Amino acid sequence: MSWTWIPNAICVFRILLVGPVVWVLLQAQYSIALILIAAAGLSDGLDGFLAKRYDWRTRLGSLLDPAADKLLLVSVFLTLTYLDLAPAWLALTVILRDVVIVCGAAAYQLLIGPVHGEPRRISKLNTACQLLFVLSIITQQDYGRPPDISILLLGAGVFYTSVISGIDYILTWSKRAWQAKTRVST
Helix, strand or coil, rough: CCCCHHHHHHHHHHHHHHHHHHHHHHHHCHHHHHHHHHHHHHHHHHHCCCCHHCCCCHHHHHHHHHHHHHHHHHHHHHHHCCCCCCCCCHHHHHHHHHHHHHHHHHHEEEEHCCCCCCCCCCCHHHHHHHHHHHHHHHHHHHHCCCCCHHHHHHHHHHHHHHHHHHHHHCCCCHHHHHHHHHHHCC
């Protein structure tokens, strides 16, 4: 019997956590939100470990994992923006970057061939900055810490890494598309 479904099931669990996270944030239950986000983070680490350690990687998993991460982070960003805890322009930057990446991947898939998820270092840094930013805001609401300057600096990091990683994806995948098209035409 194959166990490759386990990491995918963990990803689905993470997706199912999005609704409760948003709900508890809207109810100003910040401690519970932190617990649920921590559970999502642990599940992300667990499914990645299992997929790599036991070679339980699947095409579905390569799509589900980043989708689960983005769905959670975008939902939290939108909720924090709705609650006036995060600036709308930053949420828009984060969402616009993700929309550009998803549209680019869809176009590549449609016009060139299969897209295989290959997160870049700047993208991983962007995700880390986003996570630290939202956790800092939620923690500040619950415990009064970290100070505003820390959140401001993390927000700047989110903006910077969002822009740079968005540009990096555009350039990298445009080059791949160009190379694939020129190979086909020659």
